[in-house]
Amino acid sequence: MTKNKIGFTSTFPIEVVYAAGQIPVDLNNIFVTGNARKYIENAEYAGYPRNICSWIKGMYDVVLSSDIKTVIGVVEGDCSNTHSLMATLKDKGIKVVPFSFPFEKNRPELEREIFKLEKVFKVDHSVVIQTKERLDKIRKKLVLLDEITYKENRVTGSENHLWLVNSSDFNGDPDDFEARLDKFLLEVQKRKLIDFDFRFAFLGVPPIISNLYDFLLENNVNVVFNEIQRQFSMPFLEESIFDQYLRYTYPYSIFDRIEDIQIELKKRKINAVISYAQSFCHRQIDNILLKKYIDLPILTIEGDQPGELDARTKLRIESFLDMLRM
Structure with a gap:
């Protein structure tokens, strides 16, 4: 075939x-x-x-x-x-x-x-179910990677982002994806702990800005919760494929997202939140409710064209961090 x-x-x-x-x-x-x-x-x-x-x-x-x-x-x-x-x-x-x-x-x-x-x-639906069982074996390992990120501080926010975001299609080759993931998980256990001051959450669609996570880490911030990227990895491991895609929060109400976010912010002991919005996107309006229902300092960052952080956004992030240190 x-x-x-x-x-x-x-x-x-x-x-x-x-x-x-x-x-x-x-x-x-x-x-x-x-x-x-x-x-x-x-x-x-x-x-x-x-x-x-x-x-x-x-x-x-x-x-x-x-x-x-x-x-x-x-x-x-x-x-x-x-x-x-x-x-x-x-x-x-x-x-x-x-x-x-x-x-x-x-x-x-x-x-x-x-x-x-x-x-x-x-x-046939039975083959779809068999395929889900195969992919869920990889998803369990992504849950482990995510836990290592926020429990053991051995995975950077950028690494967490890349592994979870690529689970949307497993790079077109689940076997190769799993082999590389296994190797990464073994490597991580040999690492020293990452040293940083603040535990951030990243809410919203994956950023079009290429060096955001690196800039944050350079400023002693590690992102230990990537909201939508985590959703792409189907972390709930529901037995039914229908339940799996009903628990996937992104395509449904903002209130489904907020319920999930609040649980994870507490579990991961988050200090502050970056709410990312893409230019010309209707999801910018969701920020109104995110700010209302999340009781943590929130910095909204907007991205438009692909590329690195501009000077203005860097200054806004640095000012936000200065405020947190006061």
Whole structure:
């Protein structure tokens, strides 16, 4: 069987694609680790507006610059711009497959969406369940990595971020991902403890800013809770695939996120919070409620173009840290 790359715009039940013998590819990861500015430039040259989220523009050109011929778009539970992204990709001859997380977090509706996806990829549900069991073995090891991050202080926020964010598709090769993860976990046990002053939480979508975690660590801050990245790793290890994607907080209400966040802030003994927002994203509005219901110092950082921290944001972070030290 020929293994085809199946692009996707946001985390969804990747078990279905793997069960079908295909390779799921998180377009966000390809965009941000590749020639990100060129992808954006090409999308804008094709007509995408300047004031549209960089991730949407980046994913558009990632697909057209690759051998990906099918894209699964999360059209409910993520960015509303995905609708137009899918339309413009379809116009270029790309097969588009919609997937929706029900707004009301309704189990029967989610079951229908997953069964519909199985029908598209011509795969039996029993094989999907077997695939989930295989991937859950890796997810258990990611839970361990996350625990080492906040319990033992042997993993940096950047490392935690990269491992968890890449679990959205296991880099297209779960066996290789697991082998490298095993090696990393062994290496970590031989490390000295990381020395830092503050335990931070990072809330919101993964940052488009490449050196944020490194800059924080240089200033004696380690991020020991990456909220959405942790959600990508499906840490709850539910037996049912339906329950697994119902407990995944990102596509549902902000109140589902806040409930999970509050538990983790207490468990991880967090000192302060960075709330990250992407320019032109509706999730910036969620900051109103995050600030209302989280009783910790919060610094909001906004990212637009891919690249390193600008001087203004560095100064804001340093001023925030000065305030915490007072």
